[in-house]
Amino acid sequence: MDLSLTDEQKVRKQEFDDTCKELEKKKPPSFVGFETIYEVDECWEYNLYCAKEFAKKGWLALGWPPEYAGKGDMMDRVLFAEARGYYGIPGVDIFGVQMLAPTLLQAASEEIKREFLPPIARGEVMWCELWSEPNAGSDLASLSTTAIKKGDEYIINGQKTWNTGAHKADWGFGVFKTDPTARKHHNITFLLHDMKTPGITVRPIPYLDGHAPYAEVYFDDVHVPSKNIVGQEHEGWAVVNLLAGFERSGISEIMSMIRGLEQLVTFCNETKRHGQPLAKNPLVRNRLAELACELEAARALAYRVADLQNRNEMSLMDASAGKIFFSELGERCAFLATDILGPYGQVKTSRWAPLDGLWERMFHDHFITTVSMGTNEIQRNIIAWYGLGLLRMR
Amino acid sequence: MDLRFTETQEILKKMARDFLTTECPKTLVRKLEQSEKGYSPELWKKMAELGWMGLIIPEEYEGIGYTFQDLVVLLEEIGKNILPGPLVATITSTFSILEAGSEEQKKELLPKIAQGELILTTALLEGDGVFDASGIAVKATSKGDDFIINGTKLFVEMAHVANYILCVTRTKDGTSPEKGITLFIVDSTTPGISCEVIPTIAADKLCEVRFENVNVPKKNILGKIDEGWPIVEMMLRKGAIAKCAESIGAIQTCVEMTVAYSKERVQYERPIGAFQALQHKMADMWTAMETSRYLVYEAAWMESEGLPCAKEASMTKAYVNEVYKNTSKWAVRLHGAIATSADHDIPLYYRRSLASDIAFGNTDFHREIVAQKIGLV
Numbered sequence: 001m002d003l004s005l006t007d008e009q010k011v012r013k014q015e016f017d018d019t020c021k022e023l024e025k026k027k028p029p030s031f032v033g034f035e036t037i038y039e040v041d042e043c044w045e046y047n048l049y050c051a052k053e054f055a056k057k058g059w060l061a062l063g064w065p066p067e068y069a070g071k072g073d074m075m076d077r078v079l080f081a082e083a084r085g086y087y088g089i090p091g092v093d094i095f096g097v098q099m100l101a102p103t104l105l106q107a108a109s110e111e112i113k114r115e116f117l118p119p120i121a122r123g124e125v126m127w128c129e130l131w132s133e134p135n136a137g138s139d140l141a142s143l144s145t146t147a148i149k150k151g152d153e154y155i156i157n158g159q160k161t162w163n164t165g166a167h168k169a170d171w172g173f174g175v176f177k178t179d180p181t182a183r184k185h186h187n188i189t190f191l192l193h194d195m196k197t198p199g200i201t202v203r204p205i206p207y208l209d210g211h212a213p214y215a216e217v218y219f220d221d222v223h224v225p226s227k228n229i230v231g232q233e234h235e236g237w238a239v240v241n242l243l244a245g246f247e248r249s250g251i252s253e254i255m256s257m258i259r260g261l262e263q264l265v266t267f268c269n270e271t272k273r274h275g276q277p278l279a280k281n282p283l284v285r286n287r288l289a290e291l292a293c294e295l296e297a298a299r300a301l302a303y304r305v306a307d308l309q310n311r312n313e314m315s316l317m318d319a320s321a322g323k324i325f326f327s328e329l330g331e332r333c334a335f336l337a338t339d340i341l342g343p344y345g346q347v348k349t350s351r352w353a354p355l356d357g358l359w360e361r362m363f364h365d366h367f368i369t370t371v372s373m374g375t376n377e378i379q380r381n382i383i384a385w386y387g388l389g390l391l392r393m394r
Numbered sequence: 395m396d397l398r399f400t401e402t403q404e405i406l407k408k409m410a411r412d413f414l415t416t417e418c419p420k421t422l423v424r425k426l427e428q429s430e431k432g433y434s435p436e437l438w439k440k441m442a443e444l445g446w447m448g449l450i451i452p453e454e455y456e457g458i459g460y461t462f463q464d465l466v467v468l469l470e471e472i473g474k475n476i477l478p479g480p481l482v483a484t485i486t487s488t489f490s491i492l493e494a495g496s497e498e499q500k501k502e503l504l505p506k507i508a509q510g511e512l513i514l515t516t517a518l519l520e521g522d523g524v525f526d527a528s529g530i531a532v533k534a535t536s537k538g539d540d541f542i543i544n545g546t547k548l549f550v551e552m553a554h555v556a557n558y559i560l561c562v563t564r565t566k567d568g569t570s571p572e573k574g575i576t577l578f579i580v581d582s583t584t585p586g587i588s589c590e591v592i593p594t595i596a597a598d599k600l601c602e603v604r605f606e607n608v609n610v611p612k613k614n615i616l617g618k619i620d621e622g623w624p625i626v627e628m629m630l631r632k633g634a635i636a637k638c639a640e641s642i643g644a645i646q647t648c649v650e651m652t653v654a655y656s657k658e659r660v661q662y663e664r665p666i667g668a669f670q671a672l673q674h675k676m677a678d679m680w681t682a683m684e685t686s687r688y689l690v691y692e693a694a695w696m697e698s699e700g701l702p703c704a705k706e707a708s709m710t711k712a713y714v715n716e717v718y719k720n721t722s723k724w725a726v727r728l729h730g731a732i733a734t735s736a737d738h739d740i741p742l743y744y745r746r747s748l749a750s751d752i753a754f755g756n757t758d759f760h761r762e763i764v765a766q767k768i769g770l771v
Contacts, residue, residue, distance in 0.1 A: 001396070001397055001398070001399065001400075001403075001463055001691050001694070001695050002395060002396045002397075002695065003395050003397070003692060003695050003696075004395070004699070005395070075395060261768070262768075262769075265768055265769045265770055266769075268770060269769070269770065269771045277771055279770040279771045280771070284770075285761070285762065285765040285770055286758065286761050286762075286765070288765060288768065288770065289712065289761035289762070289764035289765040289768065289770075290712070290761060292709060292764050292768050293709040293710075293712045293713040293761070293764060294713065296689060296692075296706065296709045296710075296713070297685040297686065297688075297689045297709075297713050298685065300685065300688035300689040300691070300692045301684055301685045301688050303395065303397065303688065303692070304397055304684070304688045306395075307395055307396065307397040310395070317680070317684075318684060320677075321677075321680065321681040321684050321685070324677075324678075324681055325681055325685055377674070379677075380673065380674040380677035380678070381670070381673065381674075381677075383676075383677035383680055383681065384670075384673035384674065384676060384677045385673075387677075387680065388653045388667075388673075388676055388677070388680065389653075389657070390653070390656065390657065390667040390668065390673050390676070391664070391665060391667060391668035393668075393670060
């Protein structure tokens with residue numbers, strides 16, 4: 001057991017931290033939490049700016065093989081994610097950089113890799129994921145949007161939904177039913193398509209706070225070149241599982257919560273209630289300390305996941321456990337912080353809002369991590385079925 | 395970064411597992427709970443032959459000279475199996491001697507500890523039941539070449555069989571509770587010492603130890619006079635991590651036993667483990683186990699490297715305390731009535747979860763340390 005960093009890693013960690021700290025100074029005031037990039041134009045501009053800055057340093061291709069202009073290794077990716085999480089910096093496209101790129105590296109043809117990886121590394125093309133449908137959520141393989149092959153094209157018809165950032169993205173990767181007669185899990189193909197293709201309509205969906213981080217996407221005779229395939233035709237389910245395996249360790253989210261806790265500690269030290277600092281209230285102390293313990297536990301597990309990833313020994317169980325733990329910790333953070341802030345906890349970003357309204361925001365944003373990327377209930381099934389070897393639900 | 399065990403640790407783990415499986419079955423655990431001594435001298439001798447008491451003692455004092463991390467690996471295996479006796483009490487007391495003992499004290503005691511010839515324990519708590527220095531009222535008064543100790547210590551693990559008791563005393567009323575604390579290495583056969591076992595949930599032989607005009611020579615002061623509290627803090631820190639190492643082993647057993655039972659037990663024509671109500675609870679138990687495990691390894695690594703880790707040690711103890719209690723509780727619940735019986739093994743773990751929680755500081759004690767360390771004024 002060794003958690004130390006090499007001298008080289010320490011140098012790079014410093015570079016990641018310094019860069020993110022600089023970028024933080026350029027945050028627009030409307031940037032409150034990562035999801036705002038999809039909701040407010042100036043935040044999306046800021047996202048693109050950060051992406052370009054990271055691209056210049058080669059940080060969007062961390063851990064890629066050198067032949068695709070890769071730089072550094074998986075551990076660098078962890079250190080970079082920590083810095084971005086702590087300072088709350090966007091610019092690393094969740095869908096393009098974190099999910100699609102590693103999937104392409106493992107499953108795509110050389111032609112597809114050469115075409116799609118460089119624009120991702122340059123921070124030029126932003127992606128969205130088109131998986132869920134109105135009647136295919138957790139049971140994704142029951143999807144019904146079709147892509148029927150005709151000559152050297154697929155013609156897509158149907159509807160996708162809950163597509164985060166689809167109204168901002170340049171390209172999308174989706175799963176579509178290509179063989180309506182074949183059995184479930186062997187009738188799906190993984191395709192890449194330009195979001196500007198005629199026949200695509202994107203309608204933003206208001207989240208529970210009225211902002212729109214996600215959208216629904218309609219396909220009406222959308223023509224996609226058949227070369228834009230990842231994996232085998234009709235065997236897109238394997239690609240879905242591969243991509244889902246690039247589950248984030250959650251280290252960014254955890255570091256963001258650690259920063260949030262630090263700010264909360266400062267708030268409690270500086271804010272008087274009943275004639276003394278909130279920090280002197282034994283209940284506040286106990287609850288904040290409990291949260292700090294849980295955050296450290298979350299970080300320790302995230303390192304475990306990263307350590308496995310570094311050796312290409314991904315454990316589905318640990319990734320699911322990490323996802324459950326850090327996302328539900330997000331709920332507990334938000335509930336506790338809004339409790340401590342009292343009536344101010346409900347205030348949106350404004351002159352009445354302590355800590356820029358972060359916790360009002362977090363009180364509803366946490367669903368984004370508990371519900372998306374496989375609900376936590378699905379993650380529990382994964383642990384139970386594939387990890388603990390318990391009988392699968394029929 | 396590499397979170398895998400070293401080869402040495404893998405060997406140590408396997409040896410411990412094999413040894414405990416053969417030498418310490420649950421029948422023995424139950425027998426020892428009922429026994430007066432609370433440990434098996436024969437087993438103790440065999441453990442000494444394996445080098446367990448000398449594991450963290452440097453080779454120059456005839457120990458094995460392994461690291462704190464290695465100890466954690468051993469304790470995790472012990473926790474999985476359960477091993478009643480004075481091992482943790484002796485090892486944590488040994489830490490104090492290693493840290494603060496004079497060369498003479500080390501030469502005198504450490505080789506004997508490594509050989510399994512001595513049992514040690516630390517007498518910290520008193521009537522107040524608090525783990526901070528304000529609870530220390532047992533007085534040691536200077537008289538010629540001796541100190542005279544008077545007062546009562548409580549919850550002293552295995553004191554009734556210990557050869558030496560490291561007694562935390564007040565030698566001066568200082569400006570703060572931490573000032574004026576002195577540790578003494580007290581021979582348990584000294585006249586004036588009496589000992590009584592307190593009946594506790596884990597039957598782990600915590601004792602009331604009364605000191606009535608107990609003469610202890612000055613040379614038996616451990617560390618510096620009036621400046622003993624940092625030794626206690628160190629002992630609590632290392633003890634907390636060590637206890638958590640045992641706990642993560644116990645938590646693993648609770649999870650494994652529950653999963654295995656849920657695959658066998660049939661109700662409604664299928665194994666109860668096929669029901670999602672139980673599956674999700676077991677997934678949560680497993681998740682809690684994993685978070686605990688890597689938290690303990692992180693703290694153990696820091697302690698081994700000599701990095702400051704008071705915050706991480708307290709975070710670990712505060713967190714693992716709750717996970718052990720809850721996981722063993724859910725192990726009973728998911729088993730159902732069968733695991734409420736004294737004949738079942740799960741209750742052995744459930745009862746110990748409270749003892750482990752309290753040992754070296756309960757959750758609230760450690761949360762207050764964390765509160766200070768994260769910067770709350």
